[in-house]
Amino acid sequence: MKDRADTSASAGDSLRACPDLICDVGMHTGEDTEFYLKKGFRVLAVEANPALCARNAEQFAEPIAQGRLTILHTCVADRDGVSEFHVNRTVTEWSSAHEHLGARGGGADRIEVPARALDSVFREYGVPYYLKIDIEGSDDIAIRALRPMPIRPVYVSYEASSFAGAALLFGMGYTRFAVARQREVPQIRQPDPAREGLSVEHRFVQGSSGPFGKEVAAPWGTIDDCVREQVIWRHLQRNNPGQKNEWADIHAFAPGNLRFFQPTPAS
Template sequence: MNRSLIFDIGCHIGEDSEFYLKKGFHVVAVEANPALCVILRKRFVKEIIEGRFVLVEKAIAERDGQVEFFVNKASIWGTIRSHMAERNAAAGAESTKISVPSTRFRSLIEQFGMPYYLKVDIEGADHLCLEGLQSFSDRPMYASIEVDQSSVFEMHQSVKLFKQTGYTRFQIVNQGLVPLVRSPNPASEGQYAPHEFPEGATGTFGKELPGEWITETQSRLEFVKIFARNKLDGLSKKAPGLKMLRSRVPGSWYDLHGALPAELENSQYHSPS
């Protein structure tokens, strides 16, 4: 594992990469939307020249080559999954289908080595990255994915996949609250960097997450609560008389963070040859 390396899978316009670079990390960023890649090349031109930011203009997919990619008018909703594009269309956000270069996640590891932290947000294909890790004996110390909230089963599948990949500690982060978070000083990850997280950013990671690490069982129970709360909020919006049931927690999407066993935290790692 390269402790100075972070993978930003689903880089968007660089909200997260900017933070990682400020903290002194090197970043390999993956973005499939060609229009967003133009923005990223301009935004990080200095870091690209310095070799601290590498942009991979491809989609993560099941195979290397080409893949259909649905570019959405809401740029954060770009996806290779047709069912996600259909969901977005039902919400009034239409997509345009294009063809883009694709890569398997394991190909990134083989080319760039194993990162310290793996951040993934690729709209329905996040699990491909965790599945790709299973080909290696090494792992990132920390990883995060966006959670599919369509059912409790899908939420639990995310926990299950993390566990199968070797992660034993978990945090569930309400992404709607991330703009309220501040980078801690002194820093626990990299160097201190004053930073305000924009809406849509993943936020802090690893030892700088504001919550407590919990077990697999606790994570599953928390997802049951979140799903129930979402259902009640939906009912309360349809029936004004049920307004008192509405949650005081802002409606949001959630990221699931996984960490390797605590005893490995200070171990020395090496990238796979």
């Protein structure tokens, strides 16, 4: 896939749309990054945990050497600088910039890490076609960083931990939403032919984000549909012990942003 980025002055303030780029904010152990690379996209992966960055750099050495993957060691914040980060001692997924979240279970080790605002990152690396966000307690910070940007991703997904994300995105022109329950992700099979990127064989593991964009395995609806589905899901979560630890991702689509992106057909 070739990058046909829009670099014209009208695109706005040094931002360039990169139709072959996906940004994986909250890389963790790389399950999602692996899938995006298989699909033929370049990946900008953001991870605050330095141990995971080192592990992933070794695991993905080949695509890094090929220029297909960049791992950015940083915590997402509302401004560039340095941030506290709390590395959970038992469950790495719970690590967070917020102590009350990062220290759940067996406690956490506090470290200092680089911090970047997401709009600053995109001015350096380009605006992705799809932005995946999964950072404990900071998803809304990442979403708010999109507001001043004249070019934004076509698709955004984030963990359904609050109702604020959908409202923020709706105010930025994201008009279609889908709620994907993550317990169903391992059962999802790849469409043939592919509707995003290359046709690939891939089995999703529990904890991965699953399909994205036109391949999302959940119905698209309005923001009202999204909020209603979230309310139902939260009710089940509170009242069904078997679903207490379940979670869902919200996917958002901004049709108007397609004018900046010209995805190259899979070859």
